[in-house]
Amino acid sequence: MVRFGDVDSQGHVNNVRFLDYLEDARFAMFAIDLHKAGEQPFGGLVVTRHEVDYRRPLGFRPDPVRVETWVEEVRAVRFRLRYEIRDDAELYVTASSVIAAYDVERAAPRRLGEDELAYLKRFSG
Numbered sequence: 001m002v003r004f005g006d007v008d009s010q011g012h013v014n015n016v017r018f019l020d021y022l023e024d025a026r027f028a029m030f031a032i033d034l035h036k037a038g039e040q041p042f043g044g045l046v047v048t049r050h051e052v053d054y055r056r057p058l059g060f061r062p063d064p065v066r067v068e069t070w071v072e073e074v075r076a077v078r079f080r081l082r083y084e085i086r087d088d089a090e091l092y093v094t095a096s097s098v099i100a101a102y103d104v105e106r107a108a109p110r111r112l113g114e115d116e117l118a119y120l121k122r123f124s125g
Contacts, residue, residue: 001064012057018093019050022083025067026097029081029123042116044102048078051096058085058092065092071123077101077109079120 006017030042058065065087073080078100085093103110112120 002058002061004060007060012059013092015052015054018052018054018085018095021065021067021085022050022095022097025069025083026081026099029069034119039119040115042101042119043110043113044104045099046102047097048100049096049098053094054092055094056090056092063087069123071120072096074112074117074120074124076111079112 002013006013006020008014030045034040034042065085068084068086070082071079072082078098081097081099083093083095083097084091085095101110101112101116102108
């Protein structure tokens with residue numbers, strides 16, 4: 001849902017807020033959905049890159065938009081997520097994030113585990 005606080009003085013969603021929408025989608029994909037399924041959550045992950053293309057202004061509205069998310073590419077240490085922020089009629093944003101597997105204790109990159117790779121493959125498209 002577009003919140004009033006997401007909208008800037010020009011009446012459309014501020015560009016920084018779109019990154020919040022992407023973060024909410026990632027959190028749902030890697031924390032909430034895994035927890036509901038009773039699966040082991042991912043190890044540490046860090047965002048190393050975002051790319052955002054703004055296609056159309058999105059203003060304050062009562063109707064929700066959705067963030068469609070899928071895995072575009074998987075490598076040994078990182079993967080790329082693709083997103084579309086849209087409703088049934090319009091595409092507002094296309095974006096991607098590169099996510100790296102990260103060992104928090106060592107403060108260093110790590111390889112993705114077999115369970116993580118299997119989970120990511122479910123969302124490859």
